[in-house]
Amino acid sequence: MSIPRQPMPEQDPLERRANFFEVAQGFTPEMAKQEAERCLQCKDTPCVQGCPVEVPIAEFILALRSGDVQEAARIIKSKNNLPAVCGRVCPQESQCELVCTLGKRHEPVAVGRLERYVADWELGQGGELPEQPEPTGRKVAVIGAGPAGLTCAADLAKMGHQVEVFESLHAPGGVLIYGIPEFRLPKEVVRAEVDYVCKLGVEIHLNSVVGKLYTIDELLNSKGFDAAFLGTGAGLPIFMRIPGVNLIGVYSANEFLTRTNLMKGYLFPEYDTPVLVGDKVAVIGAGNVAMDAARCALRIGTLQSAERGEDPPEVHIVYRRSRQEVPAREEEVHHAEQEGIIFDFLTNPVEVLGNDKKQVAGMRCIRMELGEPDASGRRRPIPIEGSEFDMDVDTVVMALGTQPNPLVFADSGGLERTQWGTVRADEETGQTTKGRVWAGGDIVTGAATVISAMGAGKQAAANIDRFLRSDGKDAGE
Amino acid sequence: MYSILKKEVLSEVNKLMVLEAPEVARKAKAGQFVIVRIDENGERIPLTIADFDRQEGTVTIIFQEVGKSTMKLGTLGAGAAVSDLVGPLGNATEIEDYGTVLCVGGGVGIAPVYPIARALKEAGNTVLGIMGARTCDLLFWEEKMRSVCDELIVCTDDGTYGRMALVTQPMQEILSARDDVSRVWAIGPAIMMKFCVRTAEPFEVPVIVSLNSIMVDGTGMCGACRVLVGGETKFVCVDGPEFDGRFVDWDLLLARQRIYLTEEKQAKEEWLEEHTCRAVER
Numbered sequence: 001m002s003i004p005r006q007p008m009p010e011q012d013p014l015e016r017r018a019n020f021f022e023v024a025q026g027f028t029p030e031m032a033k034q035e036a037e038r039c040l041q042c043k044d045t046p047c048v049q050g051c052p053v054e055v056p057i058a059e060f061i062l063a064l065r066s067g068d069v070q071e072a073a074r075i076i077k078s079k080n081n082l083p084a085v086c087g088r089v090c091p092q093e094s095q096c097e098l099v100c101t102l103g104k105r106h107e108p109v110a111v112g113r114l115e116r117y118v119a120d121w122e123l124g125q126g127g128e129l130p131e132q133p134e135p136t137g138r139k140v141a142v143i144g145a146g147p148a149g150l151t152c153a154a155d156l157a158k159m160g161h162q163v164e165v166f167e168s169l170h171a172p173g174g175v176l177i178y179g180i181p182e183f184r185l186p187k188e189v190v191r192a193e194v195d196y197v198c199k200l201g202v203e204i205h206l207n208s209v210v211g212k213l214y215t216i217d218e219l220l221n222s223k224g225f226d227a228a229f230l231g232t233g234a235g236l237p238i239f240m241r242i243p244g245v246n247l248i249g250v251y252s253a254n255e256f257l258t259r260t261n262l263m264k265g266y267l268f269p270e271y272d273t274p275v276l277v278g279d280k281v282a283v284i285g286a287g288n289v290a291m292d293a294a295r296c297a298l299r300i301g302t303l304q305s306a307e308r309g310e311d312p313p314e315v316h317i318v319y320r321r322s323r324q325e326v327p328a329r330e331e332e333v334h335h336a337e338q339e340g341i342i343f344d345f346l347t348n349p350v351e352v353l354g355n356d357k358k359q360v361a362g363m364r365c366i367r368m369e370l371g372e373p374d375a376s377g378r379r380r381p382i383p384i385e386g387s388e389f390d391m392d393v394d395t396v397v398m399a400l401g402t403q404p405n406p407l408v409f410a411d412s413g414g415l416e417r418t419q420w421g422t423v424r425a426d427e428e429t430g431q432t433t434k435g436r437v438w439a440g441g442d443i444v445t446g447a448a449t450v451i452s453a454m455g456a457g458k459q460a461a462a463n464i465d466r467f468l469r470s471d472g473k474d475a476g477e
Numbered sequence: 478m479y480s481i482l483k484k485e486v487l488s489e490v491n492k493l494m495v496l497e498a499p500e501v502a503r504k505a506k507a508g509q510f511v512i513v514r515i516d517e518n519g520e521r522i523p524l525t526i527a528d529f530d531r532q533e534g535t536v537t538i539i540f541q542e543v544g545k546s547t548m549k550l551g552t553l554g555a556g557a558a559v560s561d562l563v564g565p566l567g568n569a570t571e572i573e574d575y576g577t578v579l580c581v582g583g584g585v586g587i588a589p590v591y592p593i594a595r596a597l598k599e600a601g602n603t604v605l606g607i608m609g610a611r612t613c614d615l616l617f618w619e620e621k622m623r624s625v626c627d628e629l630i631v632c633t634d635d636g637t638y639g640r641m642a643l644v645t646q647p648m649q650e651i652l653s654a655r656d657d658v659s660r661v662w663a664i665g666p667a668i669m670m671k672f673c674v675r676t677a678e679p680f681e682v683p684v685i686v687s688l689n690s691i692m693v694d695g696t697g698m699c700g701a702c703r704v705l706v707g708g709e710t711k712f713v714c715v716d717g718p719e720f721d722g723r724f725v726d727w728d729l730l731l732a733r734q735r736i737y738l739t740e741e742k743q744a745k746e747e748w749l750e751e752h753t754c755r756a757v758e759r
Binding site for chain 2: 236246272405
């Protein structure tokens, strides 16, 4: 007799199109227990290897099963400093749940949902702190309070080092706070997770742009830090090189999401930053960011049009490849489809058309077909000659990916970069070509996932710790 | 929180504030700006650095009350504080000994022009200054400008102070009368900068302008501030804020400044309704 995978209670799609409340509502204790029972407690536990931060998954599930949620939390936190975040946003389907032994014959154990359950429970309790370590007297500067930086900082603090984080925005979290929407990751959860990191002794300096307020060299020298970790992510937006990208109504996904999530534009005028969505929105791209932008546009447009007694907007995802190649997390695509987002596959914009007021009046697109795989392994999209057509849109959001923001490197030499602007860093250790500087997350890999950034933060923390304890004789120089 | 140490009312709509921001003051240079957020619900707005004191650890801003955020900011006084202040942002003015330079400040643009003129003077330039505003009340810092300019012309559109002229008139005269002006700075409302560039055109001299696009983060991550300069997309916050005005697509800048006009108007009206002194109405 096998227990089926517990479905996650979710807000109804038609209802949730008009609000920013969390879509996935979380397991009840009964559901969590049922789901935990499904785990075979197999010997090999491939799930642990499947996890970029090696959460002892089978172990925490066992503790959960026996009713000791606190112990389950302790086990998770031994490896993962932000479990309430990861349980919600990790692409488990390509990580732990992909290799789950149960998954060979049945649906895999819902590891992510269980992690979320435990993490949320713990946040509700106020959270336990690990034992205070012996201070080492060494100081590390972490640049960027996103997933990589927060993880690196938390781990270093747990090892006894003094950590100060320099964040350029007015709130910590990085993509967790400006990129991922409220309905996927409530900001209250992010705040609580960040609070935990601060309780470990990490000091976060907000409104501190490294490259402007301080340089990396200054931090390492005059400011007395023994080492630095670069976790500034990939925050530079990419615009298509087509005519019309500067017209009114064209946004980078970064701007659109920052106005919406960080600045709470969907609550204008209660919050002062506005964000505008017209009647017909086209989001270009099909990654997680594109899904987020499309679903935010739908909600904002629905709320704004309801006030005017008008119909909700039509929101399109315009993607040059097909459904099969869509890189977004499966659950996000599924939720987007449920919410009525229209997917225009094998379509690519060639020009954004404007009116005499420089506003978006439409978008000229071309149909695509798939050829041989390119360097990324995905089939190359090829334009079909003569297939141009005009799409009726008034808002365009470019969600094509992002690159590292070069601001952080100002006046600090020695950091070798690739042609894409990413920092060259050792895959195992996170060491860069600059002495005493490590890097991890999107600044090294280009735009990727929260969990891989966290994994990199962990690795770098371990390596920085080794360096600090060896008095500079070991890694780093 | 960043404390307001001093507040000066320059006119009904222009206010000056000295803010406590020692780290920003330490690094601030002429031409740069800061982003300010008043409180939790506030928007992030860019404001040019009008002055800074590295010893005292302060940064001075001058702003014109044009909408809700600036009006709200204007109600704060010494002892109050703003939630966030980020800086110094943008590229500093390229200060060199150019020989003779002309600095034109229009309206609230006088504020960023002052530290630039000062830095140019310190670098050995002969600094010719023009400062203008619509009317007498909107002028400020004449003494400060005089202290850093070798020659200074003050004008008002309506003649209520100084010479009755738009800044472009003395600009035209100076550039016609002498051939030694190697560089011009013109800072003020976009339309003023556009016309200064047009005025200087026949004289083939670089006209450095400081663009005041809408911004959100101010650090290059969103592109809200993008403009076309020489046909290329540039971000005002990281590629600017100064550009050679001869290559700026002014129509696009002006259009993009008006994206949220309706929302700005709504917010301003709601603010005024809530905060206009009822006594005045009686």
